[in-house]
Amino acid sequence: MIHNTIRTRRAVFPPQYNDEKVTKEEIQQILEAANWAPTHRRTEPWRFKVMQGDVQLRFGEFLAERYKTTASNFSEFKYKKYQNNPKNAAAIIAICMQRDPSEAIPEWEEIAATAMAVQNMWLTAHEMNIGAYWSSPQVIDSMSEFFEMNEGERCLGFFYLGKYDETLPDGVRKTTISEKTVWL
Template sequence: MITELIRQRRSVFPRQYNDRPISRADLETILEAANWAPTHRKTEPWRFKVLLGNSKDALGTFLATKYQETEEKPKKIKIKKLLENPSKAAVVIAICMQRDPAESVPEWEEVAATAMAVQNMWLCCAEMGIGAYWSSPGLIQYMDEFFELNNGERCLGFFYMGHYDGALPEVAREPIADKVVWHE
């Protein structure tokens, strides 16, 4: 049942991934799930850049270098994490949003639609036993220096993916009743 899958979805971080690859067919299934997200006025703003192999290492090098160039007091532990996380993942997908040139909907709706596409991917990963994590470092503002982005396209973060060993922790949530106001 979908509600159970939603409850089982977790953030699984690159340090938890093993060396098992993710097949191209599985990646295509995950990306196809993204393509069925809701979209106002059918703008379909989600765009994805799939990094495999050496391109993951290049991303790590770019992020670590850019962090050192832009941070007044760069921390060695963060440099190491930025450098190594992409290579620990089987796949890194850059999550991008292409703004509707006609601006027929507010930008926040385009961002929301892209986030729903990522949620579809995440749920698909959970169902397939693939760990995933959405990271949105401040460095995404510089991704036009790494990727060729179209006019009106911007990077919203990275979706790290990989197989993992062992069980994931249980998670508790505050009751929904604490977050809802009923008007009758």
């Protein structure tokens, strides 16, 4: 039941991943779920760039070095995290949004549609027992220096994927939905 999948989905971070591979077929299934997200005027703004293998190592080095040269408050811990997280993942999917060239709808709606596509990916990955985590690092605006992007395309983050062994914790919310709802 979808309600159970929604309630039990958790962020599973790269240090929690084991060495088991995520196959191209599994990634394709996750991406296919993304393609069924709601989208205003059917702009389907989501775009994805899948990284596996050696490109992940280059990506980690790029993130770490970009962070080192742009951070106003450098942290060696954060530097190593940028460097190592890509190595620990079975795959990384760059989450991009292609702006409608006619700008017929507000940009926030295309960002929201892309986020809904990622939610579909996350729920599908969870049902497949694949851990996932959406990262939006400080250096995200530099991604056109790492991979080619079309005019009007924007990188919104990175979706890390990996298999894991541990039991995920129960979810908690700070407040109930009734505290966040006004009935008119």
